[in-house]
Amino acid sequence: MFIIYVEEDDGDLSGRYQSTLDALSSLITKRGRFASNNQSHRFRLLFHYLKVLELEDAVSQMKIIHVAGTKGKGSTCTFAESILRCYGLRTGLFTSPHLIDVRERFRLNGIEISQEKFVDYFWCCFHKLKEKTSNEVPMPTYFCFLALLAFKIFATEQVDVVILEVGLGGRFDATNVIQKPVVCGISSLGYDHMEILGYTLAEIAAEKAGIFKSGVPAFTVPQPDEAMRVLNEKASKLEVNLQVVPPLDTSQRLGLQGEHQYLNAGLAVALCFTFLKEIGIEEKNCLNQTNGLPAKFISGLSNAYLMGRAMVVPDSELPEEIVYYLDGAHSPESMVACAIWFSKQIKQNQESNQKRSEQILLFNCMSVRDPSLLLPRLRSKCIDQGVDFKRAIFVPNVSVYNQVGSSSNVDPSAGSRTWQLGLQRLWESLARGEARSNSRSDYKGKEEVKSFVFSSLPLAVDWLRDNARQSKQVRFQVLVTGSLHLVGDLLRLIKK
């Protein structure tokens, strides 16, 4: 069956935008199709798509900062963009995923692209590509299309610098169609997307190092030995000058919260310093932090903004009673980073607030993730830091079919409670394990951990609000984590 997507041209922008999102959703494919031979085939097609869109020259002339990594890519890119804007450069930032609206992925001079421009650029690319579709050359998949769209937008808008976050991996990522970035970055490496990238850190590092280009300088943060060895090998083969940058000094104020952001900020500083030098703007050497940072770097770092990463939002109906702590952590390492951030927030809050508080976990992760690598770390790190969850709630993400254009991943766990019941069982077993191992000491007599599964997020939020209304003397501090999509769903819900 063929579905023909038509751009509504009745002058109503919101109608046109919705039909644009519908057409975009038609490009969503199931994860299963990411077989490795298919990946390389799809990657090669990108060069053809660029030709169809007449973007080859424009892309080859773009001044690009390209960032891969398991954790912290989006934050690093956001810091870099914010710094470079302080130098008066016209910036184009492409990140993923988005939380509420697909346009978050495309920022021009720090501001997400307007609906009007998005619609115009979208259809220009969509029609051109559709005309050339054949059995051998299908339409690009969702993320490939968005990457091509980013090139179209940034080329037409004539930005001075493009900051590109890799979507997944590196070697076969759609953003890797670029041939000559100015500088590359590899943020913290860890275990994520193993079913696609490999199950060892060495394999994962090799995929990420796939963004290195001959002679193009690159920076990374301190990595585990196994990963660092591979990065060094790949760099030396391509004569890439790869340098390891330390985390930024914690006395610097950052726009993004959490200790882990000092790693990302350090990387962003090195990328920007190198970029500015390349385009003829000489700054004092930021790679040696003892010199202190230039004022524009300081300003850029402290004004960076990215939704859903260590974000504190009061409930829209009960702002005094419920506060959400949102963080899209979904890998083992980021669970630890998230737990440290959350615990610190809770402690700071205890000092400044008289009201008794209760910590509640609101969690989901996509079914491609292994929750037994996530929940135990989150729980034990919080407990280590003196913060315990009284209750835990597990909910599905909103199905992508209900939020058109909002995700590139169709998650089979959406809409069914089986997955969440499994998460609940795991959580309960962790609690029981702790109770047993602590039975001779302080755990005796402690309240049992309560956990709940709801079939939808709105039901869980209603339940939280009902409970908060009843227990007026308690402030609920709800950590929402495990999935950036869950964070996006919650933000969308409480914004209404």
Ligand SMILES: Nc1ncnc2c1ncn2[C@@H]1O[C@H](COP(=O)(O)OP(=O)(O)OP(=O)(O)O)[C@@H](O)[C@H]1O
């Ligand atoms: N350097 C880091 N080390 C560990 N965890 C991190 C680090 N940076 C960010 N995180 C965690 O990862 C989450 C996503 O951050 P960010 O968007 O910067 O990373 P990303 O690599 O773009 O992630 P993804 O591609 O999975 O969205 C944050 O909410 C935080 O929990």
